[in-house]
Amino acid sequence: MASAPATPAPAAVAVPTASPATLLRLVVIVAAVGALEIACRVGWVPMTIVLPPSVMAESLWQLLLSGSHTRDIVVSFSNVAAAASLAVVLGFLIGAILHTLPPVRGAVEPLLASYYAVPTFMFYPVFIILFGVGSGAIIAIAVLLAIVAMITATLNGIDRIPLVLGKTARMMRMGPIERALKISLPAALPYLFTGVKLSVAYAFIGVIASEFILSGAGIGHAIAYAYNNFDNRTMYGLMLLIVLAVTVINAVLDTIDRRLQARLRR
Amino acid sequence: MRHILGPLLVILAGFLGWEVLHFVVANSSLPSPFETIVQMGVLLRDPDFWKQASQTGYAFGIAVVLSTLGGIALGILLGMGRLAGQVAEPILVNLYSLPKVTLYPVVLLIFGLGISARIAFGIMHGLIPLTLFTMNAILQLKPVYRRSAAVMGLTSWQTAFTVILPAILPQVITGARLGVSLCLLGVLIGEMFAARNGLGYMVTHAMERGDMPTVLAVAVMIAAVALAANGLLLALDRSRQP
Numbered sequence: 001m002a003s004a005p006a007t008p009a010p011a012a013v014a015v016p017t018a019s020p021a022t023l024l025r026l027v028v029i030v031a032a033v034g035a036l037e038i039a040c041r042v043g044w045v046p047m048t049i050v051l052p053p054s055v056m057a058e059s060l061w062q063l064l065l066s067g068s069h070t071r072d073i074v075v076s077f078s079n080v081a082a083a084a085s086l087a088v089v090l091g092f093l094i095g096a097i098l099h100t101l102p103p104v105r106g107a108v109e110p111l112l113a114s115y116y117a118v119p120t121f122m123f124y125p126v127f128i129i130l131f132g133v134g135s136g137a138i139i140a141i142a143v144l145l146a147i148v149a150m151i152t153a154t155l156n157g158i159d160r161i162p163l164v165l166g167k168t169a170r171m172m173r174m175g176p177i178e179r180a181l182k183i184s185l186p187a188a189l190p191y192l193f194t195g196v197k198l199s200v201a202y203a204f205i206g207v208i209a210s211e212f213i214l215s216g217a218g219i220g221h222a223i224a225y226a227y228n229n230f231d232n233r234t235m236y237g238l239m240l241l242i243v244l245a246v247t248v249i250n251a252v253l254d255t256i257d258r259r260l261q262a263r264l265r266r
Numbered sequence: 267m268r269h270i271l272g273p274l275l276v277i278l279a280g281f282l283g284w285e286v287l288h289f290v291v292a293n294s295s296l297p298s299p300f301e302t303i304v305q306m307g308v309l310l311r312d313p314d315f316w317k318q319a320s321q322t323g324y325a326f327g328i329a330v331v332l333s334t335l336g337g338i339a340l341g342i343l344l345g346m347g348r349l350a351g352q353v354a355e356p357i358l359v360n361l362y363s364l365p366k367v368t369l370y371p372v373v374l375l376i377f378g379l380g381i382s383a384r385i386a387f388g389i390m391h392g393l394i395p396l397t398l399f400t401m402n403a404i405l406q407l408k409p410v411y412r413r414s415a416a417v418m419g420l421t422s423w424q425t426a427f428t429v430i431l432p433a434i435l436p437q438v439i440t441g442a443r444l445g446v447s448l449c450l451l452g453v454l455i456g457e458m459f460a461a462r463n464g465l466g467y468m469v470t471h472a473m474e475r476g477d478m479p480t481v482l483a484v485a486v487m488i489a490a491v492a493l494a495a496n497g498l499l500l501a502l503d504r505s506r507q508p
Contacts, residue, residue, distance in 0.1 A: 020349070028353060117493060119451045119454050204365050220367065224371075239368050246363065
C-alpha cells in the first residue's frame with residue numbers, strides 16, 4: 001500500500017511500550033490517511049485541491065529519485081542545522097551569563113516571558129537589509145525565533161540544580177571548571193535538552209516560513225513556487241517531505257527528552 | 267514601579283543598539299528609531315493604514331474567538347475521555363511543532379484567496395496550544411472533583427460547566443495567552459504570503475518598494491500592541507493563580 005509511508009513515526013518509535021493508546025493512535029492515523037485517500041479517489045474532494053496521499057508519496061519518491069529538488073532540500077536542512085546550533089550555543093551562553101548577573105536577569109526576564117507574543121517575522125525585512133536575500137537573513141530570523149527558548153531553558157535548568165550538589169562540590173574541593181563539567185552540566189541537562197528540542201522546532205518554523213515569504217532557494221521557496229504555478233504534485237510531494245522530516249526529528253528528540261526526564265524522577 | 271524600570275531600561279538599550287546599527291550599516295538603508303517614529307505619526311494619520319489595520323484586526327478577532335471556543339471545547343472533549351486524550355496528545359504535539367506555513371497553500375486552495383483563508387490559518391495556529399493546555403489541565407485534575415460531581419449525580423454536561431471549567435480556568439488562560447499570540451502570527455504570515463490587504467501585506471509591499479521606514483513602523487507598532495495584549499492576559503493569569 002503506497003500510503004504506508006504517510007503514517008507518522010511517534011507510534012513506531014514507541015513500539016517497545018505498545019499500549020492500547022499507541023495502537024489506537026496508529027489505527028486513527030491510518031484511518032485518517034485512508035479516508036483522505038478514498039475521498040480523493042471517489043471524487044468527494046476535487047483533485048485540484050487535495051491529492052490522494054498515495055499520489056503525494058509517489059510524487060515525493062520521484063522528486064527524491066530525480067534529484068530535481070536536492071539543492072533546495074540541502075539548503076533548507078543546512079540552514080535549519082546552522083540556526084538550531086547557533087541558537088543552542090548562544091542561548092546557553094547568554095542564559096549562563098544572565099544567571100550570574102541577577103539584576104540584569106531581573107530586568108530581562110519579564111521581556112523574555114512575553115517574547116513569543118511578538119510576531120518576529122515582521123522584522124524579516126530588516127534582516128534582509130542587514131544580510132541581503134539569502135541564507136544569512138534566514139538563519140538570523142530563525143536564530144532570533146529559537147534562541148529565547150534556549151535562554152529560558154538554561155536559566156530554568158541552572159535554577160533547579162539541587163543545592164546539595166553545590167555543597168558536595170565544595171566538599172570535594174572541585175575547581176569552578178571541574179564543578180561546571182561534572183556537577184552543574186549533568187544536573188541541568190534534562191532542562192537544557194527541553195530547550196534544545198524547542199530550538200530545533202522553532203528553527204524549522206523560522207527557516208521554512210522565511211523561505212516561503214521571500215527567498216530564492218529552499219524547500220519553502222520550492223513549495224511557494226509550485227503553488228504559484230499550480231504544480232500540485234510537486235507542492236504536495238514537498239509538503240509530505242517536511243511533515244515526515246519534522247515528525248521523525250520530533251519523535252527522536254522526544255524519546256531522548258523522555259529518557260532524561262525519567263532520570264530526574266529517579 | 268521597580269519591576270517596570272528594569273524592562274524599560276532594557277528596551278531603551280535596544281533602541282540605542284538600533285541607533286548604532288543605523289550608523290554602522292552602509293549608507294543607512296536601515297532607518298533610525300527617530301525616522302521610524304516620524305513614519306508612525308504619518309501612518310497613524312493615513313486612512314489607508316487604518317483600513318489595512320481593520321482588515322487584520324477583523325481576521326484576527328474572528329480567528330481568536332473561534333480558536334478559543336474550539337480549543338476549550340476540543341480540550342474538554344479529549345480530556346474527559348482519558349483514552350482519547352492519550353491517543354490525541356502526541357499527534358497534537360507534533361502538529362504544534364510543524365511549520366504550518368508549509369500547509370498554507372492547502373488552506374488557500376480550500377478557502378480561496380479571501381479573508382477566510384487567513385482566518386482559517388490563524389485558527390490553525392491558535393487552536394492546538396489551547397487544546398493541549400485544556401486537555402492536560404483536565405488530565406491532571408484531582409480525581410476527587412469528578413467523584414464529587416458523580417456523587418451529586420451531575421450529567422456530563424453539568425460536570426463540564428460547573429466543575430471542570432472553573433477548576434481548570436488558570437491553565438485555560440495560560441493556553442489562551444499562547445493561542446492569541448500564535449493567532450496573530452498566523453494571520454500576519456497569511457497576509458505576508460498571499461493577500462492584497464492587511465498589515466502583513468502592507469509590510470511586504472513596502473519592502474518591495476524599498477520603503478523601510480514603513481516596514482519598521484508597522485512592525486514596531488504590531489510588536490507594541492502584541493506586547494500590551496500579552497501583558498494584559500499575563501496580569502489576568504497571575505491574578506488567577508493561587
